Structures are given as structure tokens and as C-alpha cells.
Amino acid sequence: MEGQDTKGKIAVIGLGISGLAALKNLLEQGFDVVGIDRNDYIGGLWQFTEDKKQVSVLKTTIANSSKQFGCFTDFPFSDDVPDYPTALDVAKNLQDYAKRFDLFQHIRLGVNISRIERSKDGQKWDIHLNEKGEVKSKIEKVSKVLVCTGPWERSHRPTYEGEANYEGIMLVGKEYKGPAEFRDKRVLIVGMANTACDIAVDLVGAAKEIYISHRSGTRIIPRMMDAPPFKNTLGVINDHITGRLSDGSVKLLGGIKRFSPHGVISDGEKETEVDVVIFCTGNYFDYSILSHEADPTKLGDSSEWDQAEHSNGLMYPRLYQTLFHPNFAESLAFLGPCRGFSFAVHSNADLASQAIAQVWKGNYTLPDTTERSEWCEKNYKASLGVIKNWRTFRTGHFSAGEFEYWLNTVAGTQVNEYLGWGRKGWTFWWNDREFYNLIVRGVNTPFLYRLFEGREGGRKKWDGARKEIWKANGKVPPEDR
Ligand SMILES: Cc1cc2nc3c(=O)[nH]c(=O)nc-3n(C[C@H](O)[C@H](O)[C@H](O)COP(=O)(O)OP(=O)(O)OC[C@H]3O[C@@H](n4cnc5c(N)ncnc54)[C@H](O)[C@@H]3O)c2cc1C
Numbered sequence: 001m002e003g004q005d006t007k008g009k010i011a012v013i014g015l016g017i018s019g020l021a022a023l024k025n026l027l028e029q030g031f032d033v034v035g036i037d038r039n040d041y042i043g044g045l046w047q048f049t050e051d052k053k054q055v056s057v058l059k060t061t062i063a064n065s066s067k068q069f070g071c072f073t074d075f076p077f078s079d080d081v082p083d084y085p086t087a088l089d090v091a092k093n094l095q096d097y098a099k100r101f102d103l104f105q106h107i108r109l110g111v112n113i114s115r116i117e118r119s120k121d122g123q124k125w126d127i128h129l130n131e132k133g134e135v136k137s138k139i140e141k142v143s144k145v146l147v148c149t150g151p152w153e154r155s156h157r158p159t160y161e162g163e164a165n166y167e168g169i170m171l172v173g174k175e176y177k178g179p180a181e182f183r184d185k186r187v188l189i190v191g192m193a194n195t196a197c198d199i200a201v202d203l204v205g206a207a208k209e210i211y212i213s214h215r216s217g218t219r220i221i222p223r224m225m226d227a228p229p230f231k232n233t234l235g236v237i238n239d240h241i242t243g244r245l246s247d248g249s250v251k252l253l254g255g256i257k258r259f260s261p262h263g264v265i266s267d268g269e270k271e272t273e274v275d276v277v278i279f280c281t282g283n284y285f286d287y288s289i290l291s292h293e294a295d296p297t298k299l300g301d302s303s304e305w306d307q308a309e310h311s312n313g314l315m316y317p318r319l320y321q322t323l324f325h326p327n328f329a330e331s332l333a334f335l336g337p338c339r340g341f342s343f344a345v346h347s348n349a350d351l352a353s354q355a356i357a358q359v360w361k362g363n364y365t366l367p368d369t370t371e372r373s374e375w376c377e378k379n380y381k382a383s384l385g386v387i388k389n390w391r392t393f394r395t396g397h398f399s400a401g402e403f404e405y406w407l408n409t410v411a412g413t414q415v416n417e418y419l420g421w422g423r424k425g426w427t428f429w430w431n432d433r434e435f436y437n438l439i440v441r442g443v444n445t446p447f448l449y450r451l452f453e454g455r456e457g458g459r460k461k462w463d464g465a466r467k468e469i470w471k472a473n474g475k476v477p478p479e480d481r
């Protein structure tokens with residue numbers, strides 16, 4: 001296709017789910033890409049690590065998105081993996097994905113990026129990097145950067161009156177790596193979301209007493225019910241915490257008022273003595289490796305956001321469509337700081353990086369800088385409405401539905417056309433009614449984004465998509481019956 005531009009090197013920084021999807025989708029479009037990670041393995045937080053500086057799964061973690069919903073658009077989990085994969089299953093799936101699409105030859109591991117800044121000539125990005133074991137950093141120039149460093153780098157931890165005099169141990173959730181360290185200890189976990197409940201259950205049988213302190217309650221949902229796997233849900237997804245609360249092995253406390261030398265004061269003036277406090281109060285994206293001009297939290301005035309009751313230290317990034325730096329949309333994008341359109345990270349990262357590849361290739365033209373900045377302001381105003389009422393651990397698009405529609409348009413998946421009201425939609429509905437209904441009413445799977453022939457030069461169709469959609473719904477396609 002004329003006008004396509006795949007020249008110049010792209011650096012994808014971070015090789016978790018987001019970075020791997022991005023690397024694969026950019027390579028698919030003919031770009032020269034290098035994927036970089038500071039770890040000597042790929043997969044990001046799905047690989048358990050004893051490194052207390054890094055968020056990772058526990059050895060006992062089970063994904064809270066099903067394998068039919070939380071997977072890449074063209075790479076299903078294998079049949080022997082349960083509906084809700086273990087951390088090992090997810091880590092293996094990521095390894096297999098990298099092998100299947102020959103990604104390793106484009107990957108550099110054990111390379112830490114310490115700074116990303118515009119080069120002096122204003123044409124490229126300088127990435128400052130340290131190869132493992134080397135103290136001195138090097139600078140390499142690349143044409144474009146896709147930042148996929150993970151949304152959980154910076155731990156958020158509230159502070160309390162009296163904590164300086166507390167004589168026990170205080171940790172943040174990412175420093176918890178298993179129950180052995182806490183044998184016979186009285187442990188208090190602050191927060192009652194997924195990390196908190198996973199840790200509480202992990203401690204049962206080892207810790208002497210386990211408490212969870214929560215200030216606003218939650219909804220607890222098991223993974224499996226007498227219904228299809230969950231498509232979208234908010235709250236804690238945990239199969240064991242309800243039982244552990246019922247049998248008293250985990251006890252609940254209200255919000256902490258202050259610390260005493262031996263524990264915490266909550267629920268009126270009740271003192272609970274504990275040896276260890278683990279704050280599972282969230283983690284946020286870290287922008288500190290970005291120079292001022294590259295940092296999307298430095299664009300515009302976010303004071304109203306910062307002062308909102310629920311912002312809780314979460315910084316606001318101004319990103320066009322929650323992905324592109326508005327001033328450098330042709331060369332700087334992000335996957336991770338913003339929530340995306342779906343609860344499952346695979347779909348967000350895969351479809352968004354398909355769209356980014358199309359924009360950078362010149363197949364879709366974004367509006368100019370002024371319009372992009374105006375969009376960012378509009379999204380900021382809408383986000384203020386949310387943060388005044390609710391806590392959120394990631395900022396997002398003002399409308400998940402509009403965002404998904406936009407991504408499909410830009411990626412050229414034809415999903416909007418085939419599921420819309422036009423001729424393609426009517427023909428599809430008329431000719432393939434059972435399948436159409438399955439897509440619209442059945443399990444939400446990412447294979448949909450590779451089902452239809454895209455526009456010329458657009459993202460690639462995957463021939464296995466149709467069969468996988470039937471399979472995810474527990475059905476056999478008519479042609480195989
Ligand atoms: C315990 C846990 C369980 C979860 N379960 C689910 C789930 O079941 N379903 C779901 O949809 N989501 C889940 N999530 C949400 C989670 O965000 C995603 O699953 C996903 O792993 C995020 O992928 P990522 O690639 O964006 O980030 P990460 O997996 O964090 O990867 C980021 C990568 O960037 C690298 N990196 C960071 N900084 C640098 C640097 N300066 N230089 C070089 N490399 C760098 C890191 O080493 C890492 O490999 C879970 C989150 C947690 C914490």
C-alpha cells in the first residue's frame with residue numbers, strides 16, 4: 001500500500017502480556033522492532049519472582065479472567081489448561097506465544113531502561129539502558145517507543161497516625177512472596193481486593209492469626225458458578241476467602257483509625273495486636289523513566305484530579321485515546337497506564353497494539369496535535385466526574401464502548417461493520433445466524449478481533465478464530481457436526 005512507513009527501529013519496553021502482544025503485532029506489520037525487558041525472562045508479573053521490588057504472582061495465584069476471555073486474539077490456551085489458568089499456565093502460554101511467533105530473535109533480556117528522552121535533534125528517542133551486570137549506562141537511538149512497563153510499578157500505601165511507634169513489621173503487597181516468613185505470626189492485611197484476599201488465603205495454615213482490614217467492603221465472587229465463565233466483573237474473585245471467613249481462619253476488621261505500638265485501632269477504639277502489617281492498597285504506573293516532555297502526567301493542570309477525595313496518589317496521564325502521547329503520537333505510545341476497554345489485559349493489549357501498528361504504518365491518520373490535546377482535556381473532565389465518586393486504580397477512556405469501536409476502526413478488524421447495521425452486518429446475520437447470535441450473546445472472546453478479513457494492509461485475519469469462538473462457547477461449528 002502506498003504511503004506506508006515501517007522505517008526506523010521501534011523499542012517496546014517491557015515484555016509482559018502487553019509488551020509481547022505489541023512486539024508481535026508490530027512485527028506482523030513489517031516494522032523493525034526490539035523488545036526489551038530488565039528481567040532475564042519474559043512474561044512480566046506472571047513469572048513468580050522472589051525479588052521484593054517487583055510485583056509478581058504468588059506460587060498459588062490463579063487468573064481471575066477465564067482462558068476463553070483472557071487470551072490473545074490468535075493464540076488460545078491449550079486444551080489441558082483449566083478454565084481459570086494457574087500462574088504457571090499463564091507463564092507457559094506466554095512462552096509458547098513468543099516461540100510460536102518467533103519473538104525471541106527480537107528480544108533483549110536483562111536490559112534495564114533508566115530514561116527515555118527526545119534526542120537533541122528532535123528526530124529520535126534516546127533510551128538510556130544498562131545491560132545486566134554493567135554499571136555504566138549506554139544510550140541507543142530509536143525512532144519510536146512503546147512503553148509497556150506494567151501498571152503496578154509504584155506501590156500505593158496510606159499512612160496513619162502512630163505508625164512511627166509501631167514495633168512490628170510493615171510491608172507492601174509486592175514484598176509478600178509466600179507464607180514461610182510469616183509462620184506463627186499475627187498478620188494484618190490492609191485492603192480487601194484481589195491481592196489482599198489471595199495473600200490471606202495463602203497464609204492460612206502458616207500464620208497464627210490473619211486479619212483483613214477494609215474501609216469500604218467488597219463483593220466476593222467465585223470463579224465458577226452454574227453459569228458460563230465470567231465475562232466482565234468488578235470485585236474480588238476468589239474461591240476460598242468466603243470459606244476462610246466463615247470458619248474464622250481469616251477475621252475482618254473495619255478501617256484503621258491509627259496505629260498503637262503493638263497493632264492497630266479500629267472498629268470504635270478496639271485494639272488488635274499484630275506482628276506484621278501488609279498493605280495491599282494498590283500499585284500504580286510509574287512514569288519516572290520518562291523525561292519531562294515525554295511524561296504524559298506533565299501535560300496540563302491536574303490539580304483538581306490530585307485533590308479529589310479518591311485519587312489516592314494515582315497520577316493522571318493525558319494520552320490521546322488513552323494510548324498516544326498527544327505531542328508525539330507518531331512515535332510515543334503507552335500500554336498499561338490506562339484501563340482499556342476490557343477487564344482482560346490480553347484483549348486490551350492485543351487490539352490496542354494492532355491499532356497502534358496501523359497508525360504508525362500510516363494506514364490510519366490521527367487528528368492533529370491540537371485536536372488530540374482537546375480530546376485529552378475532554379477525557380480529563382469526564383475522568384474527574386469518576387474520581388470524585390469512586391476510587392480507581394487506573395485512569396481510562398470516558399466510554400469503554402466508544403473506545404472499543406475506535407480501536408476496531410483503527411485496527412481495521414471489520415468487527416464494527418460485520419456486527420453493525422450496514423450491508424455487511426445484515427448479510428452476516430442472514431447467512432450465518434447461529435454464529436452471529438453466538439458472537440453477540442455468547443462468551444466474549446478476543447478471537448473476534450481476528451475473525452474477519454481486515455482492510456488491505458490492516459491487521460491479519462486468523463483462520464482459526466471461527467472454530468475457537470464456537471469452542472469457547474462449548475459448541476461445535478455446523479460444518480464439523
Ligand atoms: C497478581 C496479579 C494477578 C492478575 N491477574 C489478572 C488476570 O487474571 N486477568 C487479567 O486480565 N489481569 C490480571 N492482572 C492484571 C495485570 O495487570 C495483567 O495480567 C498483566 O500481567 C499486566 O501485563 P503488563 O505487560 O502490562 O505488565 P507486567 O506484567 O507488569 O510487565 C511489565 C514488564 O515491564 C518490565 N519493565 C518495567 N520497567 C522496566 C524498565 N525500566 N526497563 C526494562 N523493563 C522494564 C518488567 O520487568 C515487566 O516484565 C493481574 C495483576 C496482578 C498483580
Ligand SMILES: NC(=O)c1ccc[n+]([C@@H]2O[C@H](COP(=O)([O-])OP(=O)(O)OC[C@H]3O[C@@H](n4cnc5c(N)ncnc54)[C@H](OP(=O)(O)O)[C@@H]3O)[C@@H](O)[C@H]2O)c1
Nearest residue numbers: 062063064158191192193194195196216280281282391393
Ligand atoms: N488472582 C488474580 O487474578 C489477581 C490477584 C491479585 C491482583 N489481581 C489484579 O491486580 C490488580 C490490582 O489488584 P489489587 O488487589 O492489588 O489492588 P486494588 O484493586 O487497587 O485494591 C486496593 C485495595 O486497597 C484498598 N485501599 C486503597 N487505598 C486505601 C486507603 N487509603 N486506605 C485503606 N484501604 C485502601 C482498596 O479499598 P477501597 O475499595 O476502600 O478503596 C482496595 O481494597 C487488579 O486488576 C486485580 O484484579 C488479580
